[in-house]
Amino acid sequence: NAGVTQTPKFQVLKTGQSMTLQCAQDMNHEYMSWYRQDPGMGLRLIHYSVGAGITDQGEVPNGYNVSRSTTEDFPLRLLSAAPSQTSVYFCASQPGAYPNNEQFFGPGTRLTVL
Amino acid sequence: GESVGLHLPTLSVQEGDNSIINCAYSNSASDYFIWYKQESGKGPQFIIDIRSNMDKRQGQRVTVLLNKTVKHLSLQIAATQPGDSAVYFCAESRSGGGADGLTFGKGTHLIIQP
Numbered sequence: 283n284a285g286v287t288q289t290p291k292f293q294v295l296k297t298g299q300s301m302t303l304q305c306a307q308d309m310n311h312e313y314m315s316w317y318r319q320d321p322g323m324g325l326r327l328i329h330y331s332v333g334a335g336i337t338d339q340g341e342v343p344n345g346y347n348v349s350r351s352t353t354e355d356f357p358l359r360l361l362s363a364a365p366s367q368t369s370v371y372f373c374a375s376q377p378g379a380y381p382n383n384e385q386f387f388g389p390g391t392r393l394t395v396l
Numbered sequence: 397g398e399s400v401g402l403h404l405p406t407l408s409v410q411e412g413d414n415s416i417i418n419c420a421y422s423n424s425a426s427d428y429f430i431w432y433k434q435e436s437g438k439g440p441q442f443i444i445d446i447r448s449n450m451d452k453r454q455g456q457r458v459t460v461l462l463n464k465t466v467k468h469l470s471l472q473i474a475a476t477q478p479g480d481s482a483v484y485f486c487a488e489s490r491s492g493g494g495a496d497g498l499t500f501g502k503g504t505h506l507i508i509q510p
Contacts (some may be wrong), residue, residue: 286439317500322405324485324500325440336498372439380428380447385498387439 286388288373294394295363303358303391305373313376314356314364315340315385318369325372331356349384363395407508415476417504419469419486426488430498431460431471433482440485443471473506481508 289304307314311341317325317340327340331350344369356375360367367371373388409415421429427448432440446453446460446469453460459472469486483505487498 322502324487324502325498326500327498330496333495340496341499374439384442384445385430385440387441390437390439 286339286373286375286386288305288371288388288391290391291389292392294396295360296396297364299363301360301363303360303371303373303393305356305358306322307356307373307386307390308354309375309377309386310353311375311381311386312353312378314350315374316346316356316358317372317374318342318367319372320369328358328371360393363371363393365395366394367393371392400492405502406505406507408509409476411478411508411510412475414423415471415473415506417471417473417484417486417506419471421467421469421486421488423488423490423499424467424473424496425490428489428491429460429462429469430489431458431463432485432486432500433480434485434503435482443484476506476508478508478510 286307315330316328329348330344331337331341334350334353337348337350350356371391372380374385376383378383430445431443433443434440444455444458444460446462451462457474461470483503485500485503487500489498
């Protein structure tokens with residue numbers, strides 16, 4: 283299994299541009315989440331999904347959209363990039379609820395918005 | 397406000413010594429806690445978790461202690477090794493570890509000195 287994969291690894295955008303961060307998992311996990319991590323900070327939840335067709339907002343959802351059309355994929359869209367969205371983005375998946383709830387994280391996407 | 401935080405941003409220990417990393421939480425409704433390890437340039441990696449109906453849980457070389465009276469969580473690492481150098485995050489959940497959110501602390505950087 284490849285686990286949780288994220289593309290791209292690095293991205294530079296100009297203010298106002300849009301893009302999609304890709305996340306895929308091959309473990310048949312029901313739950314998937316997106317976090318952002320700013321320098322010297324812990325992770326903050328952006329959006330999450332408990333299954334295909336179901337998404338919900340986390341702590342910092344503004345400026346981001348998600349969809350979950352398949353179990354495997356959970357893309358994160360930046361509609362109009364802003365410098366405040368410069369961060370490292372992590373996607374995570376977990377099998378389901380406790381006790382099968384260990385979260386597996388991807389390697390991250392480092393995004394810079396100029 | 398409700399938050400999860402760490403007492404010390406950096407902890408330096410000698411190789412072979414035991415390490416103790418502390419975490420304070422303020423949300424009395426939290427029912428599930430996790431410790432993550434994050435190495436430079438990588439996503440967080442699950443270490444150990446504990447539910448609020450427990451006060452201690454042991455893994456391989458790691459022990460998590462939970463004191464609900466003072467809302468305190470600690471991670472003990474026995475006989476630290478160079479590979480233990482990383483940033484350690486505590487995280488809490490109010491839904492038993494569901495996808496709707498982990499709240500992360502800011503992290504403690506553990507440095508292992510030879």
